[in-house]
Amino acid sequence: MALGGGIWAVQNKVLPGTYINFSSVAKASATLSERGYAAMPLVLDWGPDNTVFAVTSGDFQKNSLKLFGHPYTDKALQPLRELFQYTQTLYAYRLNGGGAKATCEFCTARYSGVAGNKMFVVIAANADQPSLFDVSLYYDTTLLDMQTVDAATALKDNDFVTWKSEAVLKATAKTPLASGTNGTANSSAHQAFLDKLESYSFNTLGCPSDDPTTIKLYVNYTKRLRDEIGAKFQTVIFNLSTNEKIGDYEGVIEVGSNVTGYDESIPGMGQYGLVYWMTGASAGCAVNKSNTNKKYDGELTVNTDYTQAELEAAIKSGRLMFHNVNGETRILEDINSLVTVSDTKGDVFKSNQTIRVCDQIANDTAVLFNTRYLGTVPNDAAGRVALWNDICKLHQDLESIRAIEDFDPDSVTVEQGDTKKAVLCIVKNLNVVNAMAQLYMSVIIM
Numbered sequence: 229m230a231l232g233g234g235i236w237a238v239q240n241k242v243l244p245g246t247y248i249n250f251s252s253v254a255k256a257s258a259t260l261s262e263r264g265y266a267a268m269p270l271v272l273d274w275g276p277d278n279t280v281f282a283v284t285s286g287d288f289q290k291n292s293l294k295l296f297g298h299p300y301t302d303k304a305l306q307p308l309r310e311l312f313q314y315t316q317t318l319y320a321y322r323l324n325g326g327g328a329k330a331t332c333e334f335c336t337a338r339y340s341g342v343a344g345n346k347m348f349v350v351i352a353a354n355a356d357q358p359s360l361f362d363v364s365l366y367y368d369t370t371l372l373d374m375q376t377v378d379a380a381t382a383l384k385d386n387d388f389v390t391w392k393s394e395a396v397l398k399a400t401a402k403t404p405l406a407s408g409t410n411g412t413a414n415s416s417a418h419q420a421f422l423d424k425l426e427s428y429s430f431n432t433l434g435c436p437s438d439d440p441t442t443i444k445l446y447v448n449y450t451k452r453l454r455d456e457i458g459a460k461f462q463t464v465i466f467n468l469s470t471n472e473k474i475g476d477y478e479g480v481i482e483v484g485s486n487v488t489g490y491d492e493s494i495p496g497m498g499q500y501g502l503v504y505w506m507t508g509a510s511a512g513c514a515v516n517k518s519n520t521n522k523k524y525d526g527e528l529t530v531n532t533d534y535t536q537a538e539l540e541a542a543i544k545s546g547r548l549m550f551h552n553v554n555g556e557t558r559i560l561e562d563i564n565s566l567v568t569v570s571d572t573k574g575d576v577f578k579s580n581q582t583i584r585v586c587d588q589i590a591n592d593t594a595v596l597f598n599t600r601y602l603g604t605v606p607n608d609a610a611g612r613v614a615l616w617n618d619i620c621k622l623h624q625d626l627e628s629i630r631a632i633e634d635f636d637p638d639s640v641t642v643e644q645g646d647t648k649k650a651v652l653c654i655v656k657n658l659n660v661v662n663a664m665a666q667l668y669m670s671v672i673i674m
Contacts, residue, residue: 233458264316297343330408475565484547
């Protein structure tokens with residue numbers, strides 16, 4: 229069972245864990261964790277069913293054929309190349325699993341999907357020992373595996389196929405695998421993915437869809453996990469409409485720009501294609517950096533045909549927009565979908581840089597407390613001083629990389645809570661640094 233977490237109003241929680249509130253001032257081992265972790269479901273031609281699996285950037289570049297059923301440069305992997313522009317580790321899930329596995333008389337594909345239909349088997353007598361067979365497995369012109377055996381029972385399964393031990397080996401120039409099919413990506417597949425994802429930690433979740441019902445599923449999931457479970461991440465969604473506000477929440481980034489001229493034959497690609505790149509860019513953005521004015525360096529054609537008035541309206545409605553700057557496509561401003569502000573959640577919370585700092589503090593403090601203090605350190609003065617020191621160290625590390633400024637250890641208090649096992653920590657007047665975005669200049673001429 230996961231530890232408790234989320235926001236709190238009164239000190240009445242039942243589960244052990246860390247409960248953290250962030251609010252803005254009403255206006256007239258304590259180490260920083262790495263970023264670069266993304267989660268996203270994908271429409272794939274190959275891969276495991278009903279499983280969240282981790283893929284690093286290096287794995288994708290070197291082993292894309294084994295992992296996703298296509299070479300790295302294949303057009304079918306364009307969404308993944310967009311995603312891995314800045315993602316370091318992806319928690320992937322196949323939305324269209326459950327299809328048929330390609331097969332032939334000698335072997336069966338390891339996974340279901342149409343990619344299995346591109347494999348074939350070649351069997352020839354061994355040149356040195358004619359009683360043995362050279363059994364080769366190919367993907368198009370790429371040799372995947374070659375084994376020299378006397379019978380099918382001696383063949384060893386690999387990353388691509390399982391061999392049929394009952395098969396009778398015989399010379400064949402080319403025996404293709406066939407009948408591999410993809411399953412159907414539907415709303416229940418998205419729900420299954422989100423259910424399985426709850427036990428993983430990541431920075432950004434992507435919703436590859438323009439279906440309003442699916443998008444709202446991801447928004448509600450994000451709100452529940454951030455506020456009730458304490459899982460601090462942001463979710464990237466697509467919303468082209470200027471009339472409907474889907475998010476209005478600091479944990480949701482609404483991409484308001486669409487792509488044009490995309491290849492409809494690419495699995496999982498649509499007008500929402502920027503969600504892939506933006507998910508990676510958000511996950512990979514350092515806690516002391518901003519994506520404002522970041523150049524889009526993907527493969528898609530982004531619609532930047534907006535007037536100044538349209539861009540201003542989009543910013544006010546909480547949509548993250550891309551625009552044309554001297555022929556380059558760039559992010560206009562690194563904002564989330566929050567529009568409705570209050571005394572405890574002011575304009576500063578509209579900035580994704582602010583949310584990254586808040587999430588960093590929440591995640592690192594939770595890891596610190598849950599691994600070093602929970603159930604181990606006595607809740608006495610000495611124990612609370614130790615916790616105070618570690619929390620201050622986290623904030624000082626953030627100050628050293630210019631994510632926050634003017635940090636005063638005296639602004640942190642750690643006291644006993646309402647019960648013997650509770651600890652109340654308050655950090656006052658946290659000053660989050662944001663990147664420069666506007667210049668106002670006056671030039672006085674003598």
